[in-house]
Amino acid sequence: MAGCSHSRLSDRVNKFVKLAYNELWADVQLELSRLLAEELPAEPLHPEKDRVVFFQRVALFYVRYLQIFRKLEEIYDQVVHPQKRRLIRTILDGVIGRLLELKNEMVEKEYSEYHYMDDILQDLNLIPADLEIPIPRYFITECSKDFQERKTMVTDILKMVEVTESLEPLIVKDMSPEKAIKIIQVAERARQGRLRAKLNEESRNMNRMYKTKEPGAADIELAAVCIQKVWRGYVQRKRTKIDREEEMIFLGMAMDPKYKVPSSAEIGARATEVFNCNRQREHEEDYQKAIVAITKQLLDVEGHDMSNTLKDQIRQWFIECRDATGSFPDYPDEEEGGSALIFAEKNPQQLKEEIAALEEDDSKNKPKKKEEKKKNGKDKGKNNTEEEEEGLKMLPSAFLSDLQVGNKTFEDFWKKRNESKNFVQRHDPELIKEEMRKVVEAEIRPQVDVQMREELAEWKLAVDKDKGGKAKGKAKKKGAKGGKKKKEKDLTPDRTLESLCQELVEQGLLKKPNNVALQDYIGDYSYVGSELRKLGIEPTPSLSDVRQVLTLYGILPLGSQVVHEKAPLIKAILLTGPTGVGKKMLVHAICQETGANLFDLSPLNTAGKYPGKSGLAMMLHMVFKVARLLPPSVIWIGDAEKMFYKKIPKQDKELEPKRLKKDLPKSLKLIKAEDRVLLVGTTQDPLSADIKSLCKMYSKILLIPKPDYGSRCILWKQLITKQGGEVTKALDLSSLSKISDGYTPGHMVRVVQSVVTKRRVLQQAMRPLTASEFVPPLAKINPVLKGEEEALKNWYTKTPLGKKKIKAAAGKEEEAADKKKDAKKKGKK
Known part of the structure; x- marks a missing residue:
């Protein structure tokens, strides 16, 4: 009975989780559809002349897409249905790609790798943590079998090399007699010192024994009073500390200790996540097996009918082309797509013209192409200057079309789909059949093309004997050969x-x-970056900004093949x-x-x-x-x-x-x-x-600064805790962060390791850590001087992006001066 009730409870929890993530997905798709409607309106938006207004629009899109990305990543990690997961993955990759495009747009318009959106956070009622870019978990969990095999091969080789290096015999280096004598002297002096300290301690104990006398009544009373004072003081301090902690918890300025330990709800949520991950693997394996079985079934049952249907369609196309143009058409080559090119929603006359145009393009001379390119380049340059004069426009996107298709698929199929019977969230066989029919048709098509080419050749011989297509075919092949590019030479063709x-x-x-x-890589957020830029002051990026930029430039493109390509x-x-x-x-x-x-x-x-x-x-x-x-x-x-x-x-x-x-x-x-x-x-x-x-070799240059005050506060706390230390009220983190201005995280790690030793960790109960203990090791390290920091900033202004920023700032100053002059002239009039 207990096992039955437990299974029912888990079923209810899973049902609740399924409904929750389905509702969350629906909300995310609604927000995405609104964003797409704003980005792709029915009537094109007028170009924006004000650069600041344009940047605010792009930054707002960026923040909204980022919120969608955060939710979609969580949904994709927990949804179990394999076919839903494929659609969510497509949309998720599209959102990541669009996020990278908007980041590129902001860099081009603001001439900076770092952007500050604290004003947008206020408008949208968000917190700085909402700007943190999550790293999708499927980057590592969902890898192909080939990829996993290669990874295991590399790790095995690395382990094998490490083992062989460790098994090598240790080579004893020759030591000079002077060095050996010095080592022996150091060891002997240490031994003598330990013995001397032990003898001194024994002598002190003996002296104490001789000095003790029999206490009198007065002495006993004084001792009792002294003990009472110490005890009462200790008890009162303990009560005061408890009262203060309770007051801080009541005011909401400290966390209740019972909430620091994971609650039963949190433990249950983590167990459900693990359970969902295991179920995802099971459902994916069943889905892959179903694809193989259904594909084989379609080939056996519907393959012959598909082949006959394709042949009838192609024959009909032959006849229509013959009626429209007076001759049979040339069959498209395999490189062009074969018979798939025939059914691209074009009539026979259009298709005939397109094939003829392709043949003419192959016979064109290269010098003409160069002249056209030069002309087009000049025309494009003119158009670009005209557009710049008119205003700023969004760059074309490679991901918006994918997002539209994904959103339409959700609206048409998944939004109103009743899945009350599919409680376990397994795959739908009918959906697999619809998808696999296209795959089966693509497999059958090359065989049909071979047969229909032979049939077309027989028709031409029988009806159009006067027309020969051999010369054209030769010309095509020559053109195709001439268009091939040189491949990179492989210097290791025979090696595995x-x-x-x-x-x-x-x-x-x-x-x-x-x-x-x-x-x-710990760091705090820049809270007043946008306000400083409004005042004309360039803010120093925080370590949090560095982390976010590197996620966008390095991690997200490397993690997804689709994102990296587009x-x-x-x-x-x-x-x-x-x-x-x-x-x-x-x-x-x-x-x-x-x-x-x-x-x-x-x-x-x-x-x-x-x-x-x-x-x-x-x-x-x-x-x-x-x-x-x-x-x-x-x-x-x-x-x-x-x-x-x-x-x-x-x-x-x-x-x-x-x-x-x-x-x-x-x-x-x-x-x-x-x-x-x-x-x-x-x-x-x-x-x-x-x-x-x-700068020619590196397309992106990121200047990483020393940590600011907020980042130093967080760093000191995290590093001390990680080393085993306890941050108490005796440790003044604010003062420590203030005096450590100019020191880098690497310096701080060295200081913490030298102070918070194993022995010092054991002494914390009696003697808590204080800020003064960290000062002497800090003083031994040379900080980053202002001159060094300014030199790096001046160097960065000479990079391409730094030069653009200076030019833009100079242009703004000229515009402001012109406006002042115009205002003065109007005032005189």
């Missing part, structure tokens, strides 16, 4: 992927990324900033969040490996080949400035830091939209590099 991976691991070029999540392509990102701001950590976080492989092409790591021009070409070829075959992949270049040194320092000449300067940009150009490969460079000294070459 496993052997290439093993060699790269052995050479230290393919590494295992550190287990670091992006959420570990979204604005970003091939290379450069992270610049002082030592310790977390540049390397961000590189490892990108790999960890997307499951990407990490290739290290830093000058220090490649020094002495694959010497000569042929060796360098082989190294780059292997790295980029494996990176393409094992997507997603991140190619990291530490100390990126060394590759573009203005003048190579003496200590770096042996490394040959410039050996990749010419060949790496060439390899980077070969990366296409379908290749999920990202190049990430990190540098702390970009001033020593040639800025033109650096």
